[in-house]
Amino acid sequence: MNRQFYIETFGCQMNEYDSEKISGLLNSQGYMETTLRDEADLIIFNTCLIRENAENRLYGNLGEVKRLKLANKEKIVAVCGCMPQNQKVREKMLKMYPFVDLIFGTNTYDQLPELLYDIEQKKKKKVISIVENSDNLKEEVPKSRKFSHKAFVNIMYGCNNFCSYCVVPYTRGRERSRDRQEIIEEVIALGLTGYKEITLLGQNVNSYGNDIDDRYQFPDLLRDLNKVEGIERIRFISSHPKDVNLEFIKAIKECNKVCSQIHLPVQSGSTKVLQEMNRKYSREQYLEFVRMAKAEISDISISTDIITGFPGETEDDFNDTLSLVEEVQFDSAFTFIYSIRPGTTAGKRTDQIDDKIKHERFDRLLKKLYPIFEANNLQYIGRTVAVLVDDVSKNKETYLTGRTESGKLVHFVGDNDLIGQIVNVRIEKARTWYIEGTIV
């Protein structure tokens, strides 16, 4: 059997990693991956529900796939990930796109071989597998990792925070920390097989261990992973400001392999808005975390997520976000226009902000951020930095791309056999999104 699958992934790194597991499982079932959707026997969409545009992208794709399915009924169309976790969205999908054969969620991808068996061998017409929470999701599945020098490692699943705008606690269930010995063993195995960098994944990595009653927490995990041979860089996403403390900052500082970079989503610079978002910290507390991190680790790079146009956000609230951005001087930021999400408390508010104002604030935020990113990047000119080479540049074929320890994207000319190596690059140019230089 030489069956082919095509997978398209929407959303965050958690989804990207789930797709590496889904691909690994399919490889183990004799399926080969193809990048040509038209030729695939199995088409899978790993979906995201975080904002409305992510949702709409799936509907657009399903519209296109309908043609393929009509032409060949043997093709299997599957939708998985965050969207089908929501009952209303799932029902809408079933009604509008009745040709979808297989639906599974964020807590059942490990059952994929059995689900496919039901369709292929038992000839079931529609197979659906959704559970809200799962304590027995198998992590030890085959993984088809995208890179052979850097890897994702799950340390926790789910989220307990219920930020009022966010759908994640409803799509990924309650917070569950993975057994620390399992994590350490996985990282040791990665180190032994040549991986140089790991990224620890969780919705809120610094609450690691809070659901396990043995006082072993995220800083302890960082210290243990720092000892693993072969691994040279340890990253983690995301951290929640409410859980930042001196112990956490000190662990980053002490552990030489832990990159001096924190992704610390602020969401808004207004204490009133933060309270309504249920973020559990104030503007002043956030600024204090940043001061603490910068005081302890002088070269720390701080990135963030910001939402514009949260319900009830006034011009003053938005100006508080602009002034916070100015004060922190973020190295990079993901910016989002607030999007009403099903089932969330903010989505039910009657004081939603007009679309035009949301967009206008978004544009003003970018105008504020871009010169800050560029100014931060300009400070690299003349410096020689260690870069882990990731790939050939997508835009310029003769260029390679990689990242500094601080997470800066670097472009430089070099041979493809440097991919996966750490090289020294002298920086000569700085732009808003990247720095450029020459190998020394």
Ligand code: 5AD
């Ligand atoms: N609208 C806009 N942005 C959102 N995010 C989460 N939910 C929403 C929403 N409803 C953003 C937050 C979060 C990031 C992953 O996505 O900034 O940190």
Ligand code: SF4
């Ligand atoms: Fe969503 Fe808040 Fe949980 Fe992040 S911490 S996933 S924003 S609910």
